Amino acid sequence: MSAINNVVLAGAAGNLGPAILEQLLKAGFHVTVFTRSGSTNEYPSSVTVKTVDYDSVESLTAALQGQDAVVSTLGAPAFSKQLNLVEAAVKANVKRFLPSEFGSDTTNPKTSKLAVFADKVAVQKALAKEAANGSISYTNIHNGPFFDWGIKVGLILNANEKSITLYNGGERPFSTTTLESIGKAVVGVLKKPDETKNRSVYIQDAAPTLKHLKALAEKVTGAAWQGKVVSVENDVLAPALAELQKENPNPDKFVIPSIITSVWGDGYGSPFQKLDNELLGLKEFTDADIEAVLAATTK
Structure with missing residues (x-):
């Protein structure tokens, strides 16, 4: 896979997003942050900020043009919105998608059956289906509790x-893993796309x-x-x-x-x-x- 340079971060203002943004910028990626209409969050001048509508695949597809990867740290209320983000990423020819996992091993049979993880599992299935068609690749990062x-x-x-x-x-x-180390792991995944393609990676501090x-x-x-x-x-x-x-x-x-x-x-x-x-x-x-x-x- 060709090198990943342009990265979208969806959910940059949450608990985890700032730590990932910091590490992406330190590693030299060109980062675009997606925000919702009315957001007042501020970001470094080197960051491109785009306002998107997570309910609109068209809005997301337009915003994803020219991007190599999507890193989603959307919080629980917006987990299901990632299905639109996946569809849009495929339409925009994005190479790699990192869904908002960053926690327990939701690929574990017992864990995947817990109702609280239903939206995460749905996104996993959507990504696996698109990856099987060669439309996109993905990496799930599992790090335990922050x-x-x-x-x-x-x-x-x-x-x-x-x-x-x-x-x-x-x-x-x-x-268990600190926020800083999770950010570093995201950088590691994006810098080694072939080794991390279409699978889960597991990290811990x-x-x-x-x-x-x-x-x-x-x-x-x-x-x-x-x-x-x-x-x-x-x-x-x-x-x-x-x-x-x-x-x-x-x-x-x-x-x-x-x-x-x-x-x-x-x-x-x-x-x-x-x-x-x-x-x-x-x-x-x-x-x-x-x-x-x-x-x-x-x-």
Whole structure:
């Protein structure tokens, strides 16, 4: 495949988008950011900004002319909009599409059946179909929960309360990656299009257990942390599935529980068994590196 130079970033203002944008610019790509009408987000002068309508394939196709790759970091409410983006990318002869995966292994049979990932799976199928026809190529990046962000928002541990939930005892390693490293992995994929063509790649900065994170957090903060043992299957997934059976299920009661299940549940694909770190230029963290992340996020 010829070199990729022109890259569209859809979702540049989200949790992950800025980190990917930073690494794309550092690597010398010409980046075009897609924004919605009325957006007030500002970007570096070297970035081309185009206003698009994600509900219009025509709008997206016009904006994608001359682009080599699309990196989508669209958030959950817009996951399904990626189907239009895929169709438009094919019509505009885009070479590579990186969908908004960047999380759990949604190709895992158990994970793919969780309702919260239905839109991601639909996009995977659409891309696989187009790739089989030779219309486009794709790469899914799976990185587990965002390590630094996950700590800040309390998904991995609760810094304010100095507590950590030990899912299934907290002894299972889980793959996790910082925002910066995910950005570097995106660059790695785009610089090695042949090696990453039409497949999933798996990355991690570390695969700690929750018990080990608790010990490192106590070392970094100099304080004792509480650890509560919770059953993923009984205390997390079962209530989420029950909520989904209701006529109008509350997303607050099944979205995060489903994500927790995909990270710490038995048989959902974490920790990743085969990594693409070396291919994409990533080195795994030492305990000192993990402690540095904890020090920066548990203040």
